[in-house]
Amino acid sequence: MKIPFLTFLFAFSILIPALAQRTDETGHYRTVPIPAHLLPIERTAGSSLGTVYFYGGKKLSSPFALEVPFYELNDPTVNHHFKTFRTLTTLSRLTSLATLAYVLFSKNGSNSTYWIVYGSSIGASLTFLAIGSGHVNKAVTRYNEMLRQPRVGMSVAPIPLTGSQAIGVGVAYRF
Numbered sequence: 001m002k003i004p005f006l007t008f009l010f011a012f013s014i015l016i017p018a019l020a021q022r023t024d025e026t027g028h029y030r031t032v033p034i035p036a037h038l039l040p041i042e043r044t045a046g047s048s049l050g051t052v053y054f055y056g057g058k059k060l061s062s063p064f065a066l067e068v069p070f071y072e073l074n075d076p077t078v079n080h081h082f083k084t085f086r087t088l089t090t091l092s093r094l095t096s097l098a099t100l101a102y103v104l105f106s107k108n109g110s111n112s113t114y115w116i117v118y119g120s121s122i123g124a125s126l127t128f129l130a131i132g133s134g135h136v137n138k139a140v141t142r143y144n145e146m147l148r149q150p151r152v153g154m155s156v157a158p159i160p161l162t163g164s165q166a167i168g169v170g171v172a173y174r175f
Contacts (some may be wrong), residue, residue, distance in 0.1 A: 002077040007027070012072070028092055028121075032074065034073065034147065034149070035072055035073070035144060038072060038073060038147060039055060039056045039069070039147075040143075040144050040147055040148075041053055041055050041066065041069065041140050041143060041144060042054040042055075043056070043137070043140060050133065051063075051133065051137065053065070053066060053140070055069060063085065063133070063136045064086075066082070066136065066140070067082065068141060069143065070082050070143060073143055073146060075142065075143070075146055077139075077142050078139045078142050078143050081135045081136065081138045081139035081142065082135070082136065082139045084132070084135045085132045085133070085135040085136040085139065086132075087132075088128045088129070088131055088132035088135065089128070089129065090124045091128045091133050092124075092126075092128035092129045092132065093125075095121050095124045095125045096121055096122075096125045097127065098117060098120075098124075099114075099117055099118045099121050102114065102117045137145075153169070153170050153171075154167070154168065154169050155168045155170075156168075
């Protein structure tokens with residue numbers, strides 16, 4: 001009696017996660033097909049602290065150049081991560097201005113206060129940049145996952161000699 005129950009419980013525990021749908025997965029109910037001209041984005045570690053991105057075999061000057069393929073894909077998760085990256089990069093640049101604002105507007109600030117403001121603005125700026133680069137990497141990962149999904153197609157073409165119609169069905173996988 002225990003063996004069949006344990007077998008059922010084991011099979012049930014394996015089967016349920018396989019059947020469960022992920023709520024964050026939008027690929028299976030897209031109303032618009034993924035454009036065929038989009039290419040995968042490649043990442044490599046750069047010589048400095050950042051990441052170098054390649055699109056179509058060409059090196060991109062900055063992560064901001066990824067905006068066009070991201071918006072052509074029109075995936076809400078990719079767009080969210082890229083917008084978060086842009087916001088954090090802007091905050092990083094604005095935080096860097098804190099030292100300049102302190103120097104211009106303080107009349108009798110001490111030297112130690114200046115270094116505290118300077119150091120904290122550098123720390124905050126680097127933190128925003130690190131978090132932002134994490135978001136652009138998440139966007140690239142999601143973008144490549146969406147391109148990797150199989151594409152199903154169907155075509156109907158006339159046969160020249162007989163004049164009848166030929167029906168074709170195909171599945172295409174990328175990279």
